[in-house]
Amino acid sequence: SKFVVGLTGGIGSGKTTVANLFAAEGITLVDADIVAREVVAQGSKGxxxxxxxxxxxxxxxxxxxxxxxxxxxxxxxxxxxxWLNQLLHPMIRQEMLAQVEKATSAYVIMVVPLLFENGLDRLVNRTLVVDISPELQINRTVKRDNVDASQVNNIINSQLSRSEKxxxxxxxxxxxxxxSTLKREVLxxxxxxxxxxxxDNA
Ligand code: ATP
Structure with a gap:
């Protein structure tokens, strides 16, 4: 079946930015955050x-x-x-795999913020980590979300460490x-x- 790359990285690392660059090359994205909303949408079993x-x-x-x-x-x-995790995690996993199977691109990028933390790396063929320093994570997230540096720092500390990822x-x-450098890396x-x-039919 499909070749799946699991894209992850800490808060503010640039997952969305990177995912959009792959999408611009015609690659289908399966986004865990979007799927997590879909499984509790109005009318859903969740x-x-x-x-x-x-x-x-x-x-x-x-x-x-x-x-x-x-x-x-x-x-x-x-x-x-x-209780909530036991309900939703299997639903999210199942829906992500369904979206992967429906995709028609050469391979699929699964965007999962907590890929390793939630064991979803078991669903992918390969893992791709977007890496930046904690200082940059804080700077970029504060700028993007207009939140306190200490809030961002708490989230960083609740996620798997940079070295572990x-x-x-x-x-x-x-x-x-x-x-521009990021674009070259993605290509x-x-x-x-x-x-x-x-x-690759070249
Ligand atoms: P989260 O997990 O919090 O949703 P994320 O990993 O998806 O974040 P992005 O939203 O892609 O991260 O990036 C965080 C912020 O940093 C955004 O405002 C984005 O525009 C900016 N950004 C991403 N890459 C760069 C870069 N190379 N240089 C400058 N700013 C960048």
Missing amino acids: LEAIVTHFGTEILTPEGELDRAKLRQRIFSHPKERE LARADDIIDNQGEI ALHQRYLQLSGT
Whole structure:
């Protein structure tokens, strides 16, 4: 079946930027954040199960999942959090694999912020880590989201460390330089992945 590259990296490392450069080469993206929203969309089995468990007060007046309320409900309740993960993780995995199989591009990029943390690296043929220093992660995220450096730092500390991610990467993109440099790195990897996926007809 399909050759799948798992793209990951810490907060603000440039995953979305890199993914869009692959998409510009015609490569289909399967994005874990988007799939995670799809499995709890209105009318989904995921949302139905959540309402059965937590009650209709977990919905907004419009009938959508109230994410802030859900976060609140599981925040200091590890068992509820565990219940939610056991419900959603298999659904997310299954839907991501379904989207991979539907894709028609030479290979597929799966964008997963917590690829190693959630064991989703088991679903991919190869892992690609976007790497920048924690200082740059903070600078770029503060600039993008207008949040406190300390908030970003807390998130960095909750994720797998830089060295651990690099140790587990098959491929690494250094995104500490200019976008033009990044583009060249992506194009080189794209050629590599075309070869590896066995669709390089040159
Ligand atoms: P998150 O995990 O927080 O969603 P991400 O890994 O998807 O983040 P991006 O949103 O792609 O990261 O990048 C973070 C910010 O840094 C964005 O504002 C992006 O435009 C900017 N950025 C990405 N690469 C570079 C670069 N090489 N030089 C300057 N800015 C960059």
